[in-house]
Amino acid sequence: MAKRKKRRIKRRKPAEAPANPEVVLRRAEGQLAEGNPKRAREGFRRLFKLDPDCYRDRYVEVTLLVIERALSEGRPKEARQLLNHLEEIGTEPSQLRALQTKAAVELGEPGAAAEAAAELVESGDEAERIEAADALVLARAEQAGAVCEAISHLCRGEWDEMKAALQGIGRRSPFAHWRLFLRGCAAYYRADPREAERCFRRLPPGSLPARKSGAFKVLEGDWQGVDERRITEACLLSGEPVLAKLLPAAQGRWLSKRFMDAYRVLKRERAPFPCLEVSPWGQLTRFFQLADMEMTGREKDVWIPALLKLLPLGGRVEPGCESYLVCSAALREMVGGWEERSIGELLWPLYVDSRERLLGSSARFVAMSHFARALHEEPEEFIVNPFWPGSMSPSPAEFEPAIRALKAAIDADPSFQDAPLKLLSVYRRLRRRSEANRLLDQMTKRFPDSKEVLFEAGRACLDRKAHAKGLKYLGRARELDPVDPGIRAEIRRGLREKAVAHFRKGGEAQLAKGRGAFEELLASVPHHPGPDESRGFLLIQWSVLEELANGSEAPLAREKYAESASDVPPDVAQFYRAVQHEVFGAGSRRGRSTSPAVRLPAPSPREAELSQALQIFKLWMKLEKDFDGAAPIPVMFWIEQYARAAARKLRREDRGLVLQLVTQMRHAGRFWEDLAGEIILKQLKKDRRDPHLQCMAWIYGQRPPPTPAQLQEAVAEAVRRGDRDALEAIRRFEEMLPQARARRPGEPPPEEAVLDADAGLDGVLEEEIEGMPEGMLDALFEFSHDERVEELIEAGVDRRQAEIIADMIETLLEECGGAPPGSRPRGGTRSGSGPRRGGSQLDLPF
Amino acid sequence: MHPYRTLNVPFDADTETVRKAYLAAIRRYPPEREPERFRLISEAFAAIATEDDRLKREIGLAGNASDRFDSPLEAVAAYWRADLEPEPPGEDDFHAFLRA
Numbered sequence: 001m002a003k004r005k006k007r008r009i010k011r012r013k014p015a016e017a018p019a020n021p022e023v024v025l026r027r028a029e030g031q032l033a034e035g036n037p038k039r040a041r042e043g044f045r046r047l048f049k050l051d052p053d054c055y056r057d058r059y060v061e062v063t064l065l066v067i068e069r070a071l072s073e074g075r076p077k078e079a080r081q082l083l084n085h086l087e088e089i090g091t092e093p094s095q096l097r098a099l100q101t102k103a104a105v106e107l108g109e110p111g112a113a114a115e116a117a118a119e120l121v122e123s124g125d126e127a128e129r130i131e132a133a134d135a136l137v138l139a140r141a142e143q144a145g146a147v148c149e150a151i152s153h154l155c156r157g158e159w160d161e162m163k164a165a166l167q168g169i170g171r172r173s174p175f176a177h178w179r180l181f182l183r184g185c186a187a188y189y190r191a192d193p194r195e196a197e198r199c200f201r202r203l204p205p206g207s208l209p210a211r212k213s214g215a216f217k218v219l220e221g222d223w224q225g226v227d228e229r230r231i232t233e234a235c236l237l238s239g240e241p242v243l244a245k246l247l248p249a250a251q252g253r254w255l256s257k258r259f260m261d262a263y264r265v266l267k268r269e270r271a272p273f274p275c276l277e278v279s280p281w282g283q284l285t286r287f288f289q290l291a292d293m294e295m296t297g298r299e300k301d302v303w304i305p306a307l308l309k310l311l312p313l314g315g316r317v318e319p320g321c322e323s324y325l326v327c328s329a330a331l332r333e334m335v336g337g338w339e340e341r342s343i344g345e346l347l348w349p350l351y352v353d354s355r356e357r358l359l360g361s362s363a364r365f366v367a368m369s370h371f372a373r374a375l376h377e378e379p380e381e382f383i384v385n386p387f388w389p390g391s392m393s394p395s396p397a398e399f400e401p402a403i404r405a406l407k408a409a410i411d412a413d414p415s416f417q418d419a420p421l422k423l424l425s426v427y428r429r430l431r432r433r434s435e436a437n438r439l440l441d442q443m444t445k446r447f448p449d450s451k452e453v454l455f456e457a458g459r460a461c462l463d464r465k466a467h468a469k470g471l472k473y474l475g476r477a478r479e480l481d482p483v484d485p486g487i488r489a490e491i492r493r494g495l496r497e498k499a500v501a502h503f504r505k506g507g508e509a510q511l512a513k514g515r516g517a518f519e520e521l522l523a524s525v526p527h528h529p530g531p532d533e534s535r536g537f538l539l540i541q542w543s544v545l546e547e548l549a550n551g552s553e554a555p556l557a558r559e560k561y562a563e564s565a566s567d568v569p570p571d572v573a574q575f576y577r578a579v580q581h582e583v584f585g586a587g588s589r590r591g592r593s594t595s596p597a598v599r600l601p602a603p604s605p606r607e608a609e610l611s612q613a614l615q616i617f618k619l620w621m622k623l624e625k626d627f628d629g630a631a632p633i634p635v636m637f638w639i640e641q642y643a644r645a646a647a648r649k650l651r652r653e654d655r656g657l658v659l660q661l662v663t664q665m666r667h668a669g670r671f672w673e674d675l676a677g678e679i680i681l682k683q684l685k686k687d688r689r690d691p692h693l694q695c696m697a698w699i700y701g702q703r704p705p706p707t708p709a710q711l712q713e714a715v716a717e718a719v720r721r722g723d724r725d726a727l728e729a730i731r732r733f734e735e736m737l738p739q740a741r742a743r744r745p746g747e748p749p750p751e752e753a754v755l756d757a758d759a760g761l762d763g764v765l766e767e768e769i770e771g772m773p774e775g776m777l778d779a780l781f782e783f784s785h786d787e788r789v790e791e792l793i794e795a796g797v798d799r800r801q802a803e804i805i806a807d808m809i810e811t812l813l814e815e816c817g818g819a820p821p822g823s824r825p826r827g828g829t830r831s832g833s834g835p836r837r838g839g840s841q842l843d844l845p846f
Numbered sequence: 847m848h849p850y851r852t853l854n855v856p857f858d859a860d861t862e863t864v865r866k867a868y869l870a871a872i873r874r875y876p877p878e879r880e881p882e883r884f885r886l887i888s889e890a891f892a893a894i895a896t897e898d899d900r901l902k903r904e905i906g907l908a909g910n911a912s913d914r915f916d917s918p919l920e921a922v923a924a925y926w927r928a929d930l931e932p933e934p935p936g937e938d939d940f941h942a943f944l945r946a
Contacts, residue, residue: 108945138945155937189934191883212944221927223919229946231919236943238926239935244946251919262918276857278850280922286913287921290906294914332906359858368901375907416898 021047028062037065052089060091067099076106098128101135111139127206133174134208147178159186181209188216228252235280242269243280250284257299260306263288274321276358289325292333304333311350319354327351331369332376367413374405374422396430417447424456436460444473451480455487462490467498488524492533495521496541503545504584511549518542531618536568537576544580571609575616575638579623610657613646617664640675647679650686655693658683659725662696677702681803691718692726695733704808785810847913848928849890849903864894875930883930890928 028043041062048059063082070079080103083096104112136144146168153162163186166179184199200213215233218226226234228248235244246266253262266273266284274285292300307326311317327347352366379394379402403426409419420443427436440457447453454477461470471494477487495517502514518538525535532541568576620639643661650658658679665676677700684693691714697703706714711734718726783791785806792802850857853867868891875883893908894900902908915921926932935943 138941140941151940152937155934155940157934185934189932191931208944215943218923219926219932221923223923226919233943233946234923234926236939236946237935239933239939241939241942243922244942247918247922251917254917266918278848278855278857280925282857283848283921283925284918287915287918290913293906294916328905362901364897365901365905368898368905368907372905372907418898 019046021050032062037062037069041066056089060086060089060095064095064099067103071099071102071106074106076103079103080107098131101128101132105131105135105138129174130177130204130207133178137175137178138208144175144178147175147182150178150182154182154185154189157189159190162186177204177207177209181213184213185216188219193220238280240280242271245269246271259291259299259303263307274325276321276324285321285325289328292329300333304330317350319350319357321354321358323350324354324358327354331373363413364416367409367416367419370405370409370412371416371419371422374402374409374419377405378402378426399426399430402426414446417443417450417453420446421452421456449480451477451484451487454480455484455490458487458494459490462494462497465497465501467494467501470494471498485526488526492521492524492526495524496538499542500545500584503549506549514545514549515542531615531622532576534567536573540568540573540577541580544577545584548581548584569609569612569615571612571642572615572619575642576619578638579620583623610646610650610654610661613643614657614661614664616642617661621664636671640671643675643679647682650679650683652686655683655687655690659692659696662700666699673700676700689717690726691715691721692723692729695726695729699733702803847886847889847893848925849893851925851928852886852890852930853894854930855894859894861896864891864900868895871930886928886930 024043024046028040028047031037031043032040041059044055044059044062047055063086067079067082070076070082079099083100083103086096087093100112133144137147140148146165150162150165153159153165162182166182169175169179180199180202184196184203187193187195187199196216200210200216203210203213212233214226214230215237218230218234219238223234228251231248231251232244235241235247246268250262250265253259253265266281271281272279273281274288275281276285292303295303308330310322310326317323327350331347331351351369355362355365379398403423406419406423406426409416410423413419420439424436424439424443427433427439437460440453440460443450443453444457454473458470458473458477461467461473464470471491474487474491474494478484478491481487499514499517499521502510502517521538522535525538526533529537616639647658662676662680665672677697680693680696680700681702684690684697687693694703694706694714698706711730714730715727718724718730788806788809789802792805850859853864853871855863855867859867868887871887872884875887877884892899893903899908903913906913915924934940
């Protein structure tokens with residue numbers, strides 16, 4: 001069947017309407033002025049056709065503009081076509097040479113570039129000469145022979161020969177910048193990056209060497225924000241042409257989260273990847289091996305299964321570098337569910353086999369891998385609330401996988417001491433003392449010269465009150481590492497406990513041993529002693545023990561005590577002495593009732609200082625454990641009086657000390673928290689807008705829980721003051737607030753949550769408010785804050801409660817925009833306060 | 847950091863090889879003349895001085911902070927930076943670099 005030919009209908013192009021040349025010229029000039037030379041060229045082309053003699057120059061001028069733009073925008077082919085056209089219409093060649101050179105360079109045609117540049121390099125202007133010289137070097141043209149010879153010497157590491165080759169290039173030569181560039185390159189390879197940088201900085205901007213010098217910066221580690229071309233250049237410069245082809249693509253894919261694509265790209269072109277060599281490929285292998293550590297949970301969920309697909313399902317997997325990479329990443333991430341464990345059991349032998357095939361068998365490697373798994377398996381303490389003490393400990397059963405892995409590590413390589421040390425810490429966490437002691441005995445036999453083992457053994461002995469044995473272990477540990485601060489601190493603890501034990505036993509021989517221990521302690525006071533470790537505190541403790549143990553040594557005790565006065569403030573010394581009497585006096589012959597120091601005088605307000613109150617409190621926090629939970633009343637009373645007296649004369653400058661003090665008191669029990677609350681309110685009077693103190697007042701319940709607007713205001717104030725600590729405290733407080741926890745992002749806070757948060761405080765205050773005389777509450781709205789407090793105290797309300805009620809009234813007035821008291825419904829302190837519930841989510845600047 | 851590259855030893859080098867490489871490197875770059883390089887060498891040696899150090903690094907138990915990178919380029923750049931004596935590329939590679 002004959003093919004039916006389609007009739008091709010040729011559309012006739014509409015003939016260009018003859019236009020008025022003046023109109024065309026005006027329009028073209030206008031387009032040129034608007035920055036559109038391409039459009040303008042069309043107009044000039046029409047004019048050139050009409051009258052070549054008249055419009056030639058202008059047409060050529062505009063076309064050259066279009067060529068320049070095409071070259072600068074990366075369209076060298078278009079530029080080449082236009083250049084050819086200009087040549088055809090008989091344009092002067094000197095006008096075209098610079099652009100012809102540029103186009104040839106861009107098109108990767110060194111021969112053509114050299115041809116165009118040969119004349120230009122002699123006759124062009126400065127920029128053109130440089131460009132021509134670059135083209136000649138790229139073309140390895142004869143004119144650039146000296147530069148090419150120098151490059152050849154550079155690549156062979158022949159520095160002197162390179163220098164000699166460059167000598168022929170004069171300062172005014174168009175190749176002068178190449179001399180500078182090659183000197184910079186040589187400086188880089190001769191490990192003198194400063195000289196290289198100095199040379200590169202002096203290169204004429206826009207020249208080829210100036211552009212290429214950026215690649216050296218990538219090799220120096222300045223890789224941020226570099227484009228693909230620069231990556232390729234750096235790879236070529238490091239002698240890795242295959243990497244130059246693959247790395248830019250892999251980098252792009254990785255950054256667009258196509259992780260497995262990035263991995264696959266690197267396996268193209270028969271690249272030696274993955275491998276364990278010391279090369280960029282080995283480094284990339286290690287990168288992919290550890291990549292999961294930098295990923296988010298969701299990214300890992302994609303990455304690990306994709307990696308596992310590299311191992312063929314069902315078939316035998318040949319142990320090698322890829323299986324080693326896959327198994328090590330997958331096993332690290334597979335801690336948890338039972339189904340994952342079963343995969344883990346399949347991967348483990350492959351992992352060990354692969355490693356053995358690559359680097360030989362190693363019992364230590366197997367032990368360490370078990371150890372690594374144990375670290376992942378060991379459950380962490382879960383902190384319930386960042387603000388309040390206490391944590392939810394994991395159950396003993398949750399430790400079993402870690403214990404099994406550690407035992408496997410010990411079996412695999414008994415000489416690997418980290419595994420038994422870790423097992424010891426697990427046993428301690430579980431309070432399995434007998435197993436811990438048994439393990440320690442084995443460890444001291446197996447690792448008699450290990451500092452870590454001796455240290456742990458010493459600590460365990462001190463915990464068991466076996467001071468002599470513990471100090472012996474610790475002494476040996478110190479011989480192995482004389483500067484370890486942990487060992488030294490443990491020795492000081494042992495000596496102190498030993499001294500106290502001897503003094504408590506009584507008898508001259510024991511006292512002599514105790515004194516010996518104290519002498520040793522005094523000789524080893526650290527440079528930065530703890531709350532009671534300085535020389536003064538040691539002397540006070542010694543003097544108290546002397547007093548209590550043997551009356552005949554009282555002069556010595558007094559001497560020691562007097563000596564202590566040098567570095568301990570008197571009030572702190574008095575307090576410490578009293579507490580030591582309380583601690584050691586109870587079981588002694590003389591007993592606490594006869595000790596004059598116990599009866600601490602009430603401090604005079606003039607003498608009490610906040611810094612000393614803080615020191616005393618820190619001391620107390622450390623010493624409290626000595627009382628087995630039953631704090632002696634005189635001491636407690638004295639501390640309270642002292643802290644109150646110190647807080648009585650607070651100044652604005654004491655803010656830092658107050659914050660330290662109340663932060664320390666936060667976990668110290670109800671008594672201390674009440675005291676801290678009072679101190680906070682006092683300090684707040686000095687600066688009502690202080691964001692950190694406000695936050696502490698909310699935490700301690702001295703102020704009603706804040707509205708989102710108040711929180712936002714506190715944040716704004718903290719930002720204004722540049723108070724980062726306050727910002728951090730507010731952020732943590734906001735996390736703790738129930739309404740914040742119950743809320744999803746963007747969701748308004750539920751009313752119930754706000755009410756629940758406030759319910760506790762309202763419940764306490766409800767009774768006070770209900771019990772007020774009729775009209776008093778409304779009258780309180782008329783008073784200032786301080787007047788309100790005084791009025792409430794006169795009405796029989798406790799000062800703290802009065803402060804809170806006054807604050808609440810202030811808050812309500814602020815929220816209602818100063819509404820008249822009559823408009824406020826009686827009985828509910830929170831009802832009808834719109835802004836409190838409807839505030840937007842807190843916008844914290846972190 | 848890439849301690850093997852800095853000390854110029856293979857990945858399966860033993861303790862003695864690493865120690866010898868370290869001594870040679872600090873002799874070449876003594877602290878009084880090359881403090882920065884000496885610091886790099888010391889850090890590299892501390893990272894792989896013993897078999898345990900090398901294995902911990904290999905397994906991911908140690909050296910993680912300096913070994914974790916956000917992208918392949920960052921990892922390779924760290925390798926390049928660890929090179930105390932970079933060698934110039936071949937002549938053809940250098941010209942390819944100029945043409946790239």
